Amino acid sequence: MISNKKNAFLRDYLLSLLLPGLGHIVRGWWRKGLLFWLFLAAMCGTLYLAVLRGRLAWLAGPSEYWFSTTMLFLFFAILWLWAFFDLRRSIRASDEKSFVQGYWQIVSRRFSKDPKGLVGLGIIAIVCYVAIFAPFFAHGNALKMDLVNFLAPPSAQHPLGLDNFGRDVLDRIIFGSRVALGIGGVATLLNMLFGGFLGLIGGYFRGVPDAVIMRILEIVNSIPFLVLVLLIVSLWGAGITTLIVVLGIFGLGPARIIRSEVLSVREEDYILAARAVGAPTLRIILRHVLPNAIASLLVVTTMTIGVNIIVVAGLSFLGFGVRPPIPSWGAMLQQAQEFMRSAWWMAVYPGLCIIITVFGFNILGDSLRDVLDPRLK
Amino acid sequence: MAVVLFGLTLLLFVLLKTMPGDPARIMAGLGATPESIEVLRHRLGLYDPLYVQYWRLISGLVNGQLQAMTYHKPVWTVIVERLPATVELGVAAVILALFVSIPAGLLSAIYRNSPLLMGISIPVFWFALMLMLVFGVILHILPVSGRGATLFGWSFLTVDGLRHLIIPSVALSSVLMALNARLTRASMLEVMRQEYINTARAKGLRERVVLIKHAFRNALPPVVTNIGLQVGTIFAGAVLTETTTAWPGIGRLIYDSILRRDQSVVFGLALFMGACYMISYLIVDLLYAYIDPRITYD
Numbered sequence: 064m065i066s067n068k069k070n071a072f073l074r075d076y077l078l079s080l081l082l083p084g085l086g087h088i089v090r091g092w093w094r095k096g097l098l099f100w101l102f103l104a105a106m107c108g109t110l111y112l113a114v115l116r117g118r119l120a121w122l123a124g125p126s127e128y129w130f131s132t133t134m135l136f137l138f139f140a141i142l143w144l145w146a147f148f149d150l151r152r153s154i155r156a157s158d159e160k161s162f163v164q165g166y167w168q169i170v171s172r173r174f175s176k177d178p179k180g181l182v183g184l185g186i187i188a189i190v191c192y193v194a195i196f197a198p199f200f201a202h203g204n205a206l207k208m209d210l211v212n213f214l215a216p217p218s219a220q221h222p223l224g225l226d227n228f229g230r231d232v233l234d235r236i237i238f239g240s241r242v243a244l245g246i247g248g249v250a251t252l253l254n255m256l257f258g259g260f261l262g263l264i265g266g267y268f269r270g271v272p273d274a275v276i277m278r279i280l281e282i283v284n285s286i287p288f289l290v291l292v293l294l295i296v297s298l299w300g301a302g303i304t305t306l307i308v309v310l311g312i313f314g315l316g317p318a319r320i321i322r323s324e325v326l327s328v329r330e331e332d333y334i335l336a337a338r339a340v341g342a343p344t345l346r347i348i349l350r351h352v353l354p355n356a357i358a359s360l361l362v363v364t365t366m367t368i369g370v371n372i373i374v375v376a377g378l379s380f381l382g383f384g385v386r387p388p389i390p391s392w393g394a395m396l397q398q399a400q401e402f403m404r405s406a407w408w409m410a411v412y413p414g415l416c417i418i419i420t421v422f423g424f425n426i427l428g429d430s431l432r433d434v435l436d437p438r439l440k
Numbered sequence: 441m442a443v444v445l446f447g448l449t450l451l452l453f454v455l456l457k458t459m460p461g462d463p464a465r466i467m468a469g470l471g472a473t474p475e476s477i478e479v480l481r482h483r484l485g486l487y488d489p490l491y492v493q494y495w496r497l498i499s500g501l502v503n504g505q506l507q508a509m510t511y512h513k514p515v516w517t518v519i520v521e522r523l524p525a526t527v528e529l530g531v532a533a534v535i536l537a538l539f540v541s542i543p544a545g546l547l548s549a550i551y552r553n554s555p556l557l558m559g560i561s562i563p564v565f566w567f568a569l570m571l572m573l574v575f576g577v578i579l580h581i582l583p584v585s586g587r588g589a590t591l592f593g594w595s596f597l598t599v600d601g602l603r604h605l606i607i608p609s610v611a612l613s614s615v616l617m618a619l620n621a622r623l624t625r626a627s628m629l630e631v632m633r634q635e636y637i638n639t640a641r642a643k644g645l646r647e648r649v650v651l652i653k654h655a656f657r658n659a660l661p662p663v664v665t666n667i668g669l670q671v672g673t674i675f676a677g678a679v680l681t682e683t684t685t686a687w688p689g690i691g692r693l694i695y696d697s698i699l700r701r702d703q704s705v706v707f708g709l710a711l712f713m714g715a716c717y718m719i720s721y722l723i724v725d726l727l728y729a730y731i732d733p734r735i736t737y738d
Contacts, residue, residue: 282447285714287676290694294706297698298458373563377680380565381695396566400684403569404577411573414566422561 083146113199180430186423194240201234224408235390242391247372253311258318266325324356358435369424515708526689532609537616545624560618565680568611585686608685627659661731668724
């Protein structure tokens with residue numbers, strides 16, 4: 064009996080190693096198994112495209128080939144390992160018949176039942192995937208000009224048409240996703256580190272530091288964020304690095320939210336208990352305050368990425384963000400404005416991409432807010 | 441508030457002093473000799489200590505003597521000339537937004553669905569472009585850009601001006617619509633949890649009466665007062681909308697001044713926007729106390 068059971072385990076593990084998701088399907092977990100197959104199919108398709116276009120290269124060609132190639136094989140490895148370990152975890156969980164659930168288990172189960180969050184996550188996953196493997200999906204390289212057919216309308220060869228320099232709009236959109244997500248993501252990381260630090264200090268220590276930080280926040284907040292960033296970027300010179308630094312330092316929106324969260328957490332009894340047993344302040348902040356504020360941190364991060372993407376697009380549209388040869392959605396719209404009468408496709412598609420991406424982040428943040436709140440059972 | 445305003449002037453001053461490019465050279469124009477630029481530099485006081493320059497800038501703004509570098513007029517004159525355009529744009533956008541967003545938020549609160557997030561994901565400038573494309577370029581029923589004819593400096597008083605106003609104000613209101621609809625929804629859901637709603641239902645009132653007379657009336661004030669807090673959003677949206685549709689307001693002015701490196705206009709205008717924001721914040725605070733007797737300020 065026991066040996067039988069063990070053999071069954073071994074068979075499923077082997078099947079899972081043979082093909083990710085197969086073990087799940089044999090066990091009857093159809094949805095998860097098919098999801099793994101979907102991922103696998105998408106990645107095989109990407110591999111096929113890469114081989115077809117001859118861009119699967121580590122040493123030859125520009126560095127973006129190198130990056131995408133590495134990432135592709137990394138993704139394959141991750142998929143295999145993930146399927147295997149997920150199967151092992153699921154089998155053990157079903158065996159133990161344990162009904163005790165941790166906070167994150169409850170959260171993940173509630174999240175998987177929330178269509179809003181799943182749609183948002185799906186959108187973000189697709190955009191990230193396209194951004195990482197941009198050179199495999201694009202026909203050309205987003206900079207190649209076709210000065211004979213410039214402003215050509217959408218056709219079978221160029222599904223979204225050509226711009227005023229004869230560059231493929233679809234290719235530029237694909238590469239533009241890298242700029243949007245890269246700047247949005249890194250700037251948000253800085254926002255959370257910097258704003259989070261300020262909010263934590265202000266909320267935890269209160270008194271003078273809090274008053275000073277709040278005055279700084281009010282000063283920075285009193286000018287519209289776009290105008291402030293526009294001003295600073297115009298002073299320091301446009302460029303991706305400047306943009307990230309300026310957005311990262313002056314985007315102090317998260318600080319206020321984190322501060323109010325910390326203010327409420329620090330009044331909890333477990334903080335009092337930690338202080339009573341003599342835990343040092345740093346330990347209280349890192350081990351007790353931060354983990355309990357993580358829910359709102361996640362929501363704020365997601366929402367902030369959306370805001371940053373819109374601001375970057377707005378700045379690029381005004382000509383102060385990402386400089387023209389580099390493909391970015393905002394700058395594409397700036398060019399489109401001049402040629403609106405003759406080439407509508409230049410204006411429509413980049414904007415749709417901004418909307419869909421930002422919508423993904425907003426809807427995910429909205430869903431996370433519902434899911435992470437333990438009071439809403 | 442005074443502290444914040446002072447901090448804002450300091451922040452702006454420091455930022456402007458780090459601006460590359462020589463204001464004297466910009467003011468002197470293209471064909472200027474080095475000698476005349478040097479003279480101008482002395483006249484502008486660029487060699488004075490920083491606190492003297494700071495004081496000159498502030499006092500110049502206060503007594504209205506500060507000259508715009510590229511317009512040959514005092515800064516305030518330039519700003520006041522451009523102000524009506526932005527005011528009417530903003531007011532039109534707010535009115536439009538309220539007319540759409542309050543019913544939308546109400547419905548979304550009653551039927552518990554939220555397609556409203558789409559609204560805040562749409563960039564204003566792209567929406568303006570699309571409106572221009574559809575109504576201006578394809579259908580030819582609305583003018584694409586500019587402000588049209590004006591009467592006493594206001595364009596909503598003439599038919600032509602009103603036609604020009606439609607596209608920018610609809611574009612600008614798209615952000616406000618989404619924000620306010622979400623706010624209405626949240627406020628409505630909050631009110632629906634109150635006990636007097638249960639009481640009203642228990643009395644046997646019709647659902648419509650409960651919703652309109654008891655819930656909606658109490659959900660509305662926070663939404664309306666919150667418009668005061670959206671002044672910053674309106675200004676930011678105005679910069680993008682006005683640049684896209686060539687609407688000659690202060691949003692366009694600050695963009696042009698940044699391009700031309702006109703430090704005094706940028707300084708004055710940024711300060712003006714900051715002050716507007718703070719004043720509206722103050723008004724909203726006072727309004728809260730007026731609307732809700734439970735709130736008192738010592």
